[in-house]
Amino acid sequence: MEWGNSANINEEHLARLEEIDANLLQRAQSLAGQTDAPGQQEVKQAGDLVSSLSKGPAGGHEERVTNCRVQRPIWSLRAQVNRSQAAAVKAAQSIQALHERFASIERTVLDKDPQETALSRDRLSALLPGMEALLEDSKGSANGDAARADLVQSISEAKELLAREQTQVPRHDIESARQGLYQAADRVVQAQNRTSGIDCRQQDCLALTFDDGPSPISSQVFKALQDNHAVASFFSIGQKIDAQGGNTLAKIAQAGFPVGSHTWSHTDFALISAQHLQGREFSDAAAAVKASTGRPVTLVRPPHGSVNEQSRTDLLNGLAAGIALYNVDSYDWAPQASASSVEKKVLSQVRPGSIILMHDAYQHTADALPHIIDQLRARGDQVRFVTITQLTGEYPRAGDVYYSRTNILRM
Numbered sequence: 209m210e211w212g213n214s215a216n217i218n219e220e221h222l223a224r225l226e227e228i229d230a231n232l233l234q235r236a237q238s239l240a241g242q243t244d245a246p247g248q249q250e251v252k253q254a255g256d257l258v259s260s261l262s263k264g265p266a267g268g269h270e271e272r273v274t275n276c277r278v279q280r281p282i283w284s285l286r287a288q289v290n291r292s293q294a295a296a297v298k299a300a301q302s303i304q305a306l307h308e309r310f311a312s313i314e315r316t317v318l319d320k321d322p323q324e325t326a327l328s329r330d331r332l333s334a335l336l337p338g339m340e341a342l343l344e345d346s347k348g349s350a351n352g353d354a355a356r357a358d359l360v361q362s363i364s365e366a367k368e369l370l371a372r373e374q375t376q377v378p379r380h381d382i383e384s385a386r387q388g389l390y391q392a393a394d395r396v397v398q399a400q401n402r403t404s405g406i407d408c409r410q411q412d413c414l415a416l417t418f419d420d421g422p423s424p425i426s427s428q429v430f431k432a433l434q435d436n437h438a439v440a441s442f443f444s445i446g447q448k449i450d451a452q453g454g455n456t457l458a459k460i461a462q463a464g465f466p467v468g469s470h471t472w473s474h475t476d477f478a479l480i481s482a483q484h485l486q487g488r489e490f491s492d493a494a495a496a497v498k499a500s501t502g503r504p505v506t507l508v509r510p511p512h513g514s515v516n517e518q519s520r521t522d523l524l525n526g527l528a529a530g531i532a533l534y535n536v537d538s539y540d541w542a543p544q545a546s547a548s549s550v551e552k553k554v555l556s557q558v559r560p561g562s563i564i565l566m567h568d569a570y571q572h573t574a575d576a577l578p579h580i581i582d583q584l585r586a587r588g589d590q591v592r593f594v595t596i597t598q599l600t601g602e603y604p605r606a607g608d609v610y611y612s613r614t615n616i617l618r619m
């Protein structure tokens with residue numbers, strides 16, 4: 209599933225990027241003759257790149273893995289995974305190449321566009337609450353003083369840019385401030401990791417995640433994690449956060465466990481964009497989580513693990529949140545699931561760097577959890593249970609999709 213989905217998501221993004229860049233080319237050409245217009249040679253090379261990508265084969269992984277339960281010989285499944293992985297990587301390289309080739313054209317053309325500049329300002333201000341929460345949470349982090357000072361500086365520069373009239377600040381300055389914030393935040397995250405003795409490049413880090421709460425099971429899951437000295441992430445459904453659920457989330461967040469959003473009503477991303485439900489499904493859900501935890505949402509978990517291009521853009525522009533997927537499914541949601549089936553599913557798929565999908569909504573999940581933690585710890589003395597941010601060592605990038613420590617799909 210993981211690589212089939214990665215290929216689809218990257219190819220969808222690449223197609224959109226080609227459309228955006230074709231439009232940028234037209235606008236660049238219409239600037240010809242103006243003093244700050246991009247050079248003809250540059251525009252031609254960028255155009256050549258777009259048309260060479262469009263002519264290429266659509267990935268060569270024609271048969272996609274859409275259903276994990278399809279009965280097929282393991283050899284044929286593995287071959288297909290390899291093709292999907294190759295297609296995902298190829299699309300990612302093309303995305304990167306387009307970004308590099310179009311960087312200066314984008315700067316010239318979009319700096320002149322008030323709508324694009326306003327959008328950039330929105331993205332930057334959406335990022336600030338999460339950055340300020342990181343600053344607050346990293347207080348007293350033994351190795352973090354220099355990194356925190358840089359983040360303080362980056363936040364105040366960003367605020368200063370946003371306080372000035374839009375016409376006084378070019379778009380590319382806003383974008384640089386946004387990138388600067390991410391880099392400063394990454395250094396704080398890495399300093400926090402050092403303080404906690406976490407280095408997921410060297411250790412066998414695992415990110416346990418729990419969706420579909422809060423529910424009465426959430427407290428049991430939380431207790432099992434605490435009793436076993438393990439950290440995990442929770443992704444809550446906005447409309448389930450009643451007074452009792454909110455109290456549970458407050459306790460979970462107090463212990464330093466991140467709580468993300470799993471939309472307001474467990475609605476598929478495709479439906480959210482088709483029916484324009486972003487306000488309720490993304491914004492209201494994030495506000496409900498924040499009201500309980502006191503922390504802004506920096507990661508969203510898509511219902512049914514399904515991501516689309518429009519929602520990635522919506523999350524980039526609106527919440528400044530990343531998208532947390534997973535590469536291990538515990539199948540605790542399946543009708544026949546039991547504590548032992550959940551344990552087997554996790555233990556058979558997990559590898560260092562995995563993000564593991566479970567649900568704080570089933571008794572069998574809470575029952576299986578202590579055994580899963582024990583079994584995983586028994587695999588080596590380098591096993592660490594971490595948050596997704598600790599796992600990647602980076603502040604979540606808005607719109608990026610996180611499958612595991614190393615499989616991250618960039619916008």
Ligand SMILES: [Zn+2]
Pocket residue numbers: 419420470474511512
């Ligand atoms: Zn769910």
